[in-house]
Amino acid sequence: MKTTTTTLRVRYGETDKMGIVYYGNYAPYLEQGRTEWLRDIGFSYKWMEDNGIHLPVVDLHIKYKAPAHYDDVLTVTTMLRKIPTYRIEFDYKIHNQHGQLLIIGETVLVFVNSETNKLMKAPDFLLNKIV
Amino acid sequence: MKTTTTTLRVRYGETDKMGIVYYGNYAPYLEQGRTEWLRDIGFSYKWMEDNGIHLPVVDLHIKYKAPAHYDDVLTVTTMLRKIPTYRIEFDYKIHNQHGQLLIIGETVLVFVNSETNKLMKAPDFLLNKIV
Amino acid sequence: MKTTTTTLRVRYGETDKMGIVYYGNYAPYLEQGRTEWLRDIGFSYKWMEDNGIHLPVVDLHIKYKAPAHYDDVLTVTTMLRKIPTYRIEFDYKIHNQHGQLLIIGETVLVFVNSETNKLMKAPDFLLNKIV
Amino acid sequence: MKTTTTTLRVRYGETDKMGIVYYGNYAPYLEQGRTEWLRDIGFSYKWMEDNGIHLPVVDLHIKYKAPAHYDDVLTVTTMLRKIPTYRIEFDYKIHNQHGQLLIIGETVLVFVNSETNKLMKAPDFLLNKIV
Numbered sequence: 001m002k003t004t005t006t007t008l009r010v011r012y013g014e015t016d017k018m019g020i021v022y023y024g025n026y027a028p029y030l031e032q033g034r035t036e037w038l039r040d041i042g043f044s045y046k047w048m049e050d051n052g053i054h055l056p057v058v059d060l061h062i063k064y065k066a067p068a069h070y071d072d073v074l075t076v077t078t079m080l081r082k083i084p085t086y087r088i089e090f091d092y093k094i095h096n097q098h099g100q101l102l103i104i105g106e107t108v109l110v111f112v113n114s115e116t117n118k119l120m121k122a123p124d125f126l127l128n129k130i131v
Numbered sequence: 132m133k134t135t136t137t138t139l140r141v142r143y144g145e146t147d148k149m150g151i152v153y154y155g156n157y158a159p160y161l162e163q164g165r166t167e168w169l170r171d172i173g174f175s176y177k178w179m180e181d182n183g184i185h186l187p188v189v190d191l192h193i194k195y196k197a198p199a200h201y202d203d204v205l206t207v208t209t210m211l212r213k214i215p216t217y218r219i220e221f222d223y224k225i226h227n228q229h230g231q232l233l234i235i236g237e238t239v240l241v242f243v244n245s246e247t248n249k250l251m252k253a254p255d256f257l258l259n260k261i262v
Numbered sequence: 263m264k265t266t267t268t269t270l271r272v273r274y275g276e277t278d279k280m281g282i283v284y285y286g287n288y289a290p291y292l293e294q295g296r297t298e299w300l301r302d303i304g305f306s307y308k309w310m311e312d313n314g315i316h317l318p319v320v321d322l323h324i325k326y327k328a329p330a331h332y333d334d335v336l337t338v339t340t341m342l343r344k345i346p347t348y349r350i351e352f353d354y355k356i357h358n359q360h361g362q363l364l365i366i367g368e369t370v371l372v373f374v375n376s377e378t379n380k381l382m383k384a385p386d387f388l389l390n391k392i393v
Numbered sequence: 394m395k396t397t398t399t400t401l402r403v404r405y406g407e408t409d410k411m412g413i414v415y416y417g418n419y420a421p422y423l424e425q426g427r428t429e430w431l432r433d434i435g436f437s438y439k440w441m442e443d444n445g446i447h448l449p450v451v452d453l454h455i456k457y458k459a460p461a462h463y464d465d466v467l468t469v470t471t472m473l474r475k476i477p478t479y480r481i482e483f484d485y486k487i488h489n490q491h492g493q494l495l496i497i498g499e500t501v502l503v504f505v506n507s508e509t510n511k512l513m514k515a516p517d518f519l520l521n522k523i524v
Contacts, residue, residue, distance in 0.1 A: 012428070012438075013153040013421045017146040017201055017311075023319040024144055024289025028406045031286070035405070035464075045405075046464040049279075057285040061323045070148055071428075071439040143297070143307075144290045148442075154450040155424070158417025159275045166274070166333075176274075177333040180410075188416040192454045202297070202308040275415040279408040279463055286406055332410055 001080040002130065006036040010072045020067035026094070027060065030105050033078035034090050041129040052114050053123060055088070059108035066102050073097045083131060084122035086110055132211040133261065137167040141203045151198035157225070158191065161236050164207035165221050172260040183245050184254060186219070190239035197233050204228045214262060215253035217241055263342040264392065268298040272334045282329035288356070289322065292367050295340035296352050303391040314376050315385060317350070321370035328364050335359045345393060346384035348372055394473040395523065399429040403465045413460035420453065423485050423498050426469035430483070434522045445507050446516060448481070452501035459495050466490045476524060477515035479503055 008029060016022040035045050045055065068074055074094050081089040092105035113120045139160060147153040166176050176186065199205060205225050212220040223236035244251045270291060278284040297307050307317065330336060336356050343351040354367035375382045401422060409415040428438050438448065461467060467487050474482040485498035506513045 009425075011421050012424050013147055013155055015148040016144055017148065017150045018316060018318065019148045020318075022144040022289075023322060024286050024293070027284075027286025027289065028404050031405050032402075044464060049463075054280055056280065056282075056326070056329070058326045059324070060285060060326075062321070064318070064320045064322075067318070070442075071437060140294075142290050143293050149447060149449065151449075153420075154453060155417050155420025158415075158420065159273050162274050162417070163271075175333060177331075180332075185411060187411065187413075187457070187460070189457045190455070191416060191457075193452070195449070195451045195453075198449070201311075202306060275409055275417055277410040278405055279410065279412045281410045284406040 001082070002037070002041060003077060003079045004033070004037040004040040005075050005077045006033055007073055007075050008032060010068055010070055010074065012070055015070050020069055023062070023064060026062055026103055026105065029074065029076055029094060030060075030062075030078075030090075030092050030107060033076035033092050034107070034109075036076075037078040037080070037090070043126065043129070049114070053120070054112040054114045055109040056112060057107055057109050058087075059106070061106040063104045064102070065104065066096075066100055068094070068096060068102050074102070080130065081106075084111075084127065086119050086121055088122060132213070133168070133172060134208060134210045135164070135168040135171045136206050136208045137164055138204055138206050139163060141199055141201055141205065143201055146201050151200055154193070154195060157193055157234055157236065160205065160207055160225060161191075161209075161221075161223050161238060164209035164223050165238070165240075167207075168209040168211070168221070174257065174260070180245070184251070185243040185245045186240045187243060188238055188240050189218075190237070192237045194235045195233070196235065197227075197231055199225070199227060199233050205233070211261065215242075215258065217250050217252055219253060263344070264299070264303060265339060265341045266295070266299040266302040267337050267339045268295055269335055269337050270294060272330055272332055272336065274332055277332050280329075282331060285324070285326060288324055288365055288367065291336065291338055291356060292322075292340075292352075292354050292369060295338035295354050296369070296371075298338075299340040299342070299352070305388065305391070311376070315382070316374040316376045317371040318374060319369055319371050320349075321368070323368040325366045326364070327366065328358075328362055330356070330358060330364050336364070342392065346373075346389065348381050348383055350384060394475070395430070395434060396470060396472045397426070397430040397433045398468050398470045399426055400466055400468050401425060403461055403463055403467065405463055408463050413462055416455070416457065419455055419487070419496055419498065422467065422469055422487060423453075423471075423483075423500060426471035426485050427483050427500070427502075429469075430471040430473070436519065436522070442507070446513070447505040447507045448502045449505060450500055450502050451480075452499070454499040456497045457495070458497065459489075459493055461487070461489060461495050467495070473523065477504075477520065479512050479514055481515060
């Protein structure tokens, strides 16, 4: 299954008084990971939304192994877990600039027709890029 | 001019590694202040949006006098500056539980018709409540 | 096991362009839940930190059942799962003002001595309050 | 005076239900701008903090000219306004990928000795790089 990496630098406001990245601020990092995964296979998530497909998250799981600090350069590795159906499942790993594993993440998103607000199957134009 | 106060408790994730509330996190506090100001005169901002009026911020100014800390209980005082026209201007003060002044803020928002995306005058149903 | 509820109102900035609360913004809601759970048994998390105990999150799991919207009043129900050891585990449910279940959450936090940065057992002053 | 530019891509969670970047989320963009300005003259803000100098923001002013949207690539231009004394003042402009001006920003930060918590003059090692 296709894997993409993207990097980002930790912002000051993403840390908390413990001096490390706040646990909730990894969710945007995972979002950036899957956005770049999609872009890498030739799609923009923005384009999908503009064309009537929403992808809300229905399940998020993060295991925190080591903290990220301000100004760290993180690498988000995003892996598709299996061929999407009504759902699309990603696995993630985030490492810091020293190669240390910081978190392991999993998300499940569902395809929703934004006009009818109903679940829909993964669009063919996406499946054709993957398989 | 009408003044409203509302309170909130600082969340952990709103602090940064300096151990104080991150400077950008006061913007949601001001937003909560003006939302409650509107509710206090009999409106919900949500209702206005549902009825075709958007209120984007066009100017934000904050002077930081003293830091807020985790778990502090803050009081946001929101004052209308003058009768709204195409713009609505608020002044804010935020104090902590010891009565210490933390920030002074000012925002200017404009009334926008969300269908045409054009500027509009403050709606009469709002003006009638104020004057 | 002890259960606490706390309420909060969704802020504008917590929504995203889908018009619903961004999936990452539930993490602060859960944090508020467990903070109030602690306060309810007679502790402040702030006090614990000031006395050398940190509680970093090592595991977060959220199942999203229905979306929250701007200005919704959410009730966070926080339940201790079992007697803490080196870890403290909470289960959460968040409902909206109509009683609709929005998310189910789980977190695992560990007790860390903030001077030595080593894992430690749950302090007696906490255990004495629970059992 | 020295000017630096840095780019960033708007994240989904940085938008709000109006479909545009939430007004408070420009504060981290400005922070990224001045961090890269410092790095550009040979400093890391992280290094300064590690060496006992804090730089809290005491004044923030943003004029919003046009909205940023999800997935936009923004360019933050950061300009030092004058030689720092106890304060360091930056002017900012943010443009989108079409060259459109989105916001004009200004911040004032002060140098603080993080041990004594007292104001201090801009350190020589910084001034030497600027003048």
